[in-house]
Amino acid sequence: MFTAERRRLRKPLIGAAALVGASVLVLAGCSAGGDSGGGENPTTLEFLKNAENTTTQPVLDALAAGTCEAENEAAPLEVNSIPQAELDAQVQLLATQDGLPPMFSAGGNPAEGAKLADAGYLVDFDEALTELGVRDKVAEGAVSTIEKLYGGDFTFLPFQYNIEGIFYNKAIFEENGWDVPETWDDLLTVAGEAKAAGLTPFAASGEQGWPLTRLVSGYLFRSLGPDALQKVADGEAKLTDPDYVAAAQAIADLGADGYFGDNVASLDYDAASNEFFTGNAAMIYMGSWLLGNINGDGNQIGADNVGFMKFPAVEGGAGSIDEYPSNVGLPATFNAKTYAADNNVGAWLECITANYGNEALKQGQITGFIADEPVELPAISQAIADEIATATDSVLWFEALFNAKASNISSTNAALLVTGQLSAEEFMTLVQDALDEG
Template structure:
């Protein structure tokens, strides 16, 4: 088994530690992408994106050469890029200069996108897509996620969409007579038998931390309901409340029983993925972005041997097993000033909504756009695509609504939680302290 080098665990990163938060943005002399002033009738369909996004442009260019040829001739697609780190500042600057392009990517902070929507800069896609007759081309689960992230409104488009759950080794399950678990108790029983059989029950990266905190939030959503972390963000609950600490304790107990293996603290993302795809681990909690690895040459157990199931229900819990943790990856939005259903921008929006899901799927991407053309996919990819198309609601993830300091502390201390070097009470307190400090 390939693992990252062993290292000594770090001391707990406490909420009182001095950390660099998000700095104030100084919008002086910014340049690079989207520099032209917006007008009510732009001559080109400019898309300003973050340079790290390499997936959206190929799909749009394919559409411009095929399904959206007419729209592209009337208003040519032009793509410009700037680094993700500069995107929030550039968008803010362009907004103040009335220079936002017709379409642009979301910045790194959802709160900034929500502010743009509140101030009238963004298109209301519920209204616009309904007027164009293509509102049904967007998966409701993706819309639910966008609304949770961006202030309750459908103002961004899901050019990516990932759902999360537990991938499992189908052959291992069959050989041991295990049924897909639907309850937490069933999952624990399988984990215990997997360990006894010499397997790592759950591959997970303690080095990254977030694969472990995803389990904490999963337990919270199943026990307390979909609004469990929104209540924390709104100040109506605290992570130090007993019912929240109970979730951290449940995941700490998995570590105490050895269900993450001996090397969880030193495993990075790639090593944990490798542990699952080489058959050393029975399960891994991950998002649908893992499909690239599952369908790749490095998967030694074979794509046909990978299954997927939802985070199980907890007896007596308020949450629904049908609520997927999800994210929209690299969303983008439209400038309200340049948009009209009767101009070229509106034509582009209709064409994108109608065709993006199909073209993206041909290129191996799963998005929040409905794909209604038959595409031959590996079985596990089809399973995920089917789940996305039928999902109606979503939840976020542990750090989604946290400030930068709390997110850093959460990920850093996660390995200490599951190795017993930090108690559930202290783990939750460290994160809550950072939230309280703002």
Template sequence: MSTAHHRRLRKPFIGAALIGVGMLVLAACSGGGGGGGGATSEPTKFEFLKNAENTTTEPILQALATGACKAENTALPLEVSSIPQADLDAKVALLASQDGLPPMFSAGGNPAEGAKLNKAGYLLDFDKALTDLGVRDKVSEGAVSTIKKLYGGSFDMLPYQYNIEGIFYNKKIFADNGWAVPATWDDLLALAAKAKAAGLTAFSASGEQGWPLTRLVSGYLFRTLGPDALREVADGKAKLTDPDYVAAAKQIADLGAKGYFGSNVASLDYDAATNEFLTGKAAMIYMGSWLLGNINSDTDAIGADNVGFFPFPAVSGGKGSIDQYPANVGLPATFGASTYSPKVADWLKCITTNYGNEALKQGQITGFVADDTSISLPAISTTIKQTIDSSKDSVLWFEALFNAKASSISSTNAALLVTGQMSPEDFMKSVQDALDAG
């Protein structure tokens, strides 16, 4: 998944069925997850197995191979191979069962499968490895927090892609109307009413995709119940049908009932919703930093200088913090524990040190620290970069910990929720039922 420009792929991919969990627990690699290596011989190439749909990581690695990491590439040549995303989970599982994982490979589509690989000892412990290499501080703590939340509590993936989410707004519309950036939910509601009264769509959103609406549900949950609100559901300690959870769905349903999403939210796809905001017809849009690809393009009618960003606002009396940004790491990559040799370690150190800057040159903001001050960025990109660099904690998104069925039902029914065709109670029950069914 691309950091700068995602479209319909905001939920975790669900790849082909794994060959069997049992294969993942056969004779875990001798290096384990401890970051200490265990390879019996030095690999002859620095192979990177990735999903074919990811077109953003390879150009940066190739640039490093001929630039900052030229010496590492000479010692251990980079070789990139690709397979379709749908086949990746099964391929990784098969290679793991044969003790044939390459030095670096893309994670499977389902975070739970990545956690199984780590538990079985196949993945490198980056906390230890990067600390040993003296470059642990070159990875954003916010990105590490997101990885740990997604992949079983360990820093066992690298954030080649990293996106934070929040509300982008039209600075000119705000300035022309004398509107201040809202800091609280009540402020946001008051602002939405003013936007509608001014003949604007308050929030552009794609009901066809659904997830842009459910992101608002989870945003409200995280601000009211705290960052573990959906982890509690995943762990069976709470249910989406509990009153506090239904209340969050009702808040977003009320936005729809008041017309703040416009009259055609159910039929808007991702591109149409984005266009509505970037042509000045909507005051705000909830989205992730992948939207920078659209904002900074020549097709942005309102211009990048007229786009601002603020976090999901605080809810009075809530347990969450406005500094906890919803975030994801796209489809990250990891290193195999059994192939972690001295030359692979050299590659890891060089990548960690230089990836953030090289990505920034190519218009991408990642979870690696980018400290080259000579790189010029549009103001909105600088805002996002500074937010990522300073972020220490993160939360996930509504469907992040859901199974495939619950994730699909959530997105499908979101438009029904905001158009009044499904009650908040029924919406949350439909998703919870799918979770209960497993």
């Protein structure tokens, strides 16, 4: 049974200065040279990860005991963990000490990962995996996501990978004779008929906010193209431009028409999901991390009754329906210095890349690595796995390139947008002002 259960947690990061004490303590286990795994000639494959990540180590442990046994004998796997909120500062400190371990997780801020790449600390995986003959074992959609998040280069590995879209109740669709919408207008038609039938068209959490702003960015990517939010980040466009406000207005209109139900502002993530899983909502926008819940005991409509659709096209829009919003959780990377100096590190990289996808799938995880060994999965899980394996491009999400203040303002005001307490222009102005402040 597929049991991938992971919800992306986005915690505020505290400043590096406040972490000096904690970082010094951790350095004892992560400093360069010796048996720690750091330095040019590590005796182990040390992996420094965030403590909240509980999915990667079991897969690596299984590889170390099985397919990668020879690599593990040459350089035993050693996993060290620190809290996610400390990871950015810890990695930065280790970089200044020339003590980065052979393998380590990304911090919570993609911009910091991009800086490490620019400074030459990270392996160029396009080049390295091509030389190792395993470049084709990483899904192109996952690579696309990493490149968009981390400065344009393939310098992180997708140990986690989620695509996003609209899950729908297949039984409800069949009973009402609805085809899966491929355009925004078709989606509105289905939503209107769902409401008329006494259903909530879209289950969504206004308390969390991001399930609503994901719809804003989805509309932006379909209407203006995949670089819509990159242009905002680069200063070439503003969220207050008319075409951007129009996207927020489209989602505000869903709320005005009652398509999120009467209590969207008070629903948290679990309550919104439960509305879908009890058959009271026809659709829910979510990512593939929801598969654990879909295949779990709490899904009263049954996994066989859950379908997945792409965010629909906007008529006349510049975007493609085949561009999935996606994320890679907290990916991991390799230290360029130890990779270049030690063949054991390269052997580990080759073995992980070639086999991680298959081992993860056996454990119920869908990652950005290609899985090419047959594993029996529920139909909805197989459908998602197939989409990931064949996707060639991706887009990000509304807050992906925002600073912390803008991200917080976006999520906390999203419910006000769909309940009419903020106009689309007011909402976008609040977020843009936060972006302008830097």
